[in-house]
Amino acid sequence: MLQDIRDNAQGTIAKIIIGLLIVSLSIWGMDAIIGGFSGEPEVATVNGEDITEREFLRVVQLERQRQLAQMEQQDAGLLNDDQIRQEVLEALIQEQTLIQDASEQGLELSDAEIDALITQIPQFQVNGAFNRDQFVAYVRNLGMGVGEFREVMRKQYVVNQIRTGILQSGLATAAGAERLLALQNQTRSFRTLTVAADTVADEVEVTAEEVASYYQENPELFALPDRVDAEYLVLSLAALADPEAISDQDLEAYYRSRAADLAAEERHSAHILIADGKDAARRLQEVQDKLAAGESFEALAAEYSDDKVSGRQGGDLGFAGRNVFDAPYEDALFALQVGEISEPVTTAFGTHLIKLLEVRESPVPPLADLEEQLRTELAQQRASEAYAQARTRLADLAYAAADLQEPAEALQLEIREQANVTREAVRKPFDHPGLVRQLFSDDVLNGGYNTELVDVGNNVSVVARVVKHHPATTQALEEVADDIRHALTQSRVRERLQARADSLLAALENGDTVAAEEADWQRYEEQSRMASGVDGRVLQTAFSLPRPPAGEASYGTAHTDDAVVLVALEAVTDGKVDENSGELKQLQRFIASLQGQREYAAYQQALREQATIKRP
Template sequence: MLQDIRENAQGTIGKIIIGLLVIVFAVWGIDAIIGGFSSEPEVATVNDQPITEQDYLRAVQLEKQRRLAQMENADPSMLNEDQIRKDVLEQMVREATLKQDAEAQGLQLSDADIDALITQMPQFQDDGKFNADRFVATVRNMGMGVGEFRGMLRKQYVVNQIRAGIGQSGMATEANATELLQIQNQTRDFRVLTIPASAVVDNVSVTDEDIKAYYQDHTDQFMQPEQVDAAYIALSVGALADTVDVSDDEVKAAYEQKKSSLVQEERRAAHILINDGPDAEDTIKTIQKRLADGESFGDLAKEYSIDTATADKGGELGYAGRGVYDQDFENALFGLKEGEVSGPVKTQFGVHLIKLEDIRRKDAPSLDEMKDQLRAEIAGKKAAEKFAEVRSKLADSAYAADDLATPAKEMGLEVREVKNITRDGGPAPFDHPGLVRQLFSDDVLNGGYNTELVDVGDNLAVVARVRDHREERQRSLDEVSADIRDRLTLEKTREALASRADSVIASLKDGKSVEGDWASYSDQGRNGADIPTPVVQTVFSLGRPEAGQPVYGKAVADDEARVVELTKVTPGKVDKDSEDYKRLYDFLARLEGQREYTAYQQYLRDQAQVERN
């Protein structure tokens, strides 16, 4: 058979086949052959353009990582996979409509534009220069190829162009900004009468019948949830460090290594700062000549320096160590000898001449002073390096044991206990949802097993077991009667206070005088620091007084009620040249731009033909 194939391949039929392949490759490329046998699966099409399964799954994975990063304790089991997939697909559909719209408007980036964007990204640079190896490694760590990343960047950039274009086109009206600022800066005149709970205590009583009736009407509020008492072992770097031996030689070696860096040096500097303009070089030369002629650095600082905070003090900056000044300034200062003046030093603030006035040093602490700190640092470092190994041993030991005492003894750890843990959690470490789910799993709750070792924080792992399990039950009236009495007393006190406040307001509206300790306030704004928040909220929720007639309101709390009499409302002053006005105007414009962009995006989405596979 092989001989027949060889002969046919060299004959007329073979030549015809080869000729056809050459024509296909030349006209359509090799993708015409490969694509004929395979095509990438699609999850949807948007206006006949595909969303591939590969792109979709990658987007889903990235969204999972983003949501996990937002969790205080990252737990993949807390993610709603179905919702994530739904959200991601909808987002990809919207992005596709925006990309198509951008292409229709001619908003596209060339390959050269993409190259320029990539080379300017800080995450791909070393010392301010593009590093191709870092770029490739970063992209691969994202689970993407270079071509895919370039495609994603191209899409995001043009979409952002549309977003920015529409967002920046938002317009705010001066009338809206003025009106809002007038409301924001509005002041009010009012007075307040406080009614304490003691004034209504005689009107508040709770009987046994009231308690019984409340209990019968709210039995669902007095269910004791299912609970467990749990024992647990916590493995942490800190706990592990307590078991680590650190020799005196190690402490001494660490001290010698750190000693030089522990010497603190501060330098007292003065400077002359001038603008970095076309005359800067001439000005610097003039100052340097006058210094060489014996004039005082401080006098020249007063004459030339544009640093208004230090010029009158002769340019004095005081003592400072490293890490305080701009890097170029610091390098120049710490390269000077005492009394020496630097050459011109350029920073973002301008051009400096720096004089080193004095140097003071503080010697490193002694070994005796630092040994406890160094020992703890060394132990912590050793524990961190050892943590993964010990964690693995603890996981194996706890899995094989039918208690926690055995693995705790093996690892030199303490067995602790927490009571009254519900399915909603309990005190730390049982505030971690993953650990709580493990604790209430059938194997642990009913089978008597230990939980798996659960990472509840950075370098903190916990294994637990149930000590006692209590099913949900109805609490008796005797158990909860005291709580009910307190609750009803509070409710009735609030009702009595509200009723007393209403009576006061009714008397005031009838023109009667109400005696009491009234507190008066004039021209008070919304941020009155000395006024209780409930009072401010009440005052600024009332309508304007008409025809000189006050407007009344009340603020009722558990322990007091306040009657508010509003007498005057003064519109806030608006300065259209102020920073407050400009910020508000810009904010309203951005808000309108965002609204227009959202509406435009929804329009494109509504017009799109979307088919899900």
């Protein structure tokens, strides 16, 4: 086992272990894996092993921090603490069942094996050799001690052995993949007959009594939530920046300072993509061996790459500058010399081997072409300090003022208005939950105070106040009568349309002709599932109908916005499948991967159901 670890530490296993460690620690924390100390209050017991309150609260805090970090504007008030606590507890219980299962199966690593794994992991190396200072610094950055880290690796490694084994056990037969691909590539020929709403609209009438009855029977449809009319001030960096105030001399100096950045370098690359799957490591090794033996990169891309579009072009992806590819791909590409091939690079799409074909640098565009952009950039840079000062002043003035008039005059801001702001507002700036929550707080809603300063966007701040509060109420009948009449009319038109379509459909199924409307049928030949030019609802009906007998048709209906469409399916053509195509092999691998994921999910669920779980 020790030799296996050494052989694989540089490859997929090491990456998975480190990745899982980082995810587990950043989301659930150290205690989610190691467990607590005996004698402490527990929040749950799994098969006799406690999950302590201390570890639970620590992980809850870590999860709160993680969710806050994902917010564009961090606001702890938006967190659902009850949901966080519940999700953390369930995750801790599931993690404990997996650790216990691995232990019961006798999967473990010795101290020597842990040491071998740690010393071979690239993140802990300097110039290809294990560096203890690098290792200790890395572990401390995770908020752990060395002993804790070793224990985490021991348990996570064996848990991952089970996970990997189950995920890779998923099977998909070639025949099943062929049938699915044939269905995916299937085409259908059909006719459609549109029965438009205006053909039955004259048959529909809605009386005032019916409108009133509907109003009385559905009062909840006409309830208005409480809402406010608000005034607000907006302070933004963009408004403070004045491009026109930038002198030509300053602009030219800024242009010269940016010259190196403006001369964009583009790199022409080709790649071989190996998608994730149970045979990915073998296929990748085959490609690397053949490259080492001198075989053509272009030929291998055509044979092996799961990016079939570029593969047909020898893996060619053309020229690209920065911020085009995923960060790992871009970092590797811009570190290569022309003609050099990278080591395996992992992205969300799979594993890449990258070849740099050529490099070109575009000249710096003339100042005239960039003048507007650079003036704006420089103006915003200079306005940033003024914005910070104005933001502080606005916060202080709004806190002390009885209304928004004084802050508006002091900072030369316009008082803006927005009526009927609800707690679920969607119009800017009241689409920001923090601002709305303050607007409906007791001090602002009933006390007449201004809100605090709220950052609603990137360098955009808002202060607001309530001008008028409209309590929840029900709209009067006269206010909604036209809407009710329109809704009832539309409903009855749809009913008449369906009745008309059903009548025509019955006639067609009985073999009768629809002579009067025969000229209105529209024919579609050999349409695919993703065909353009056909309403998606019609296409969905056409592909849901049973295969018709030879010389006959299958019939159905599809509702569009203002019509019912009869669909007569006349022919089904199965898609052609090349048994040796990369598309088929990729689909088979994808199905196998999904099956493995389902099996692992079922395995986790089985462990959970078999476990004895006690909660105080």
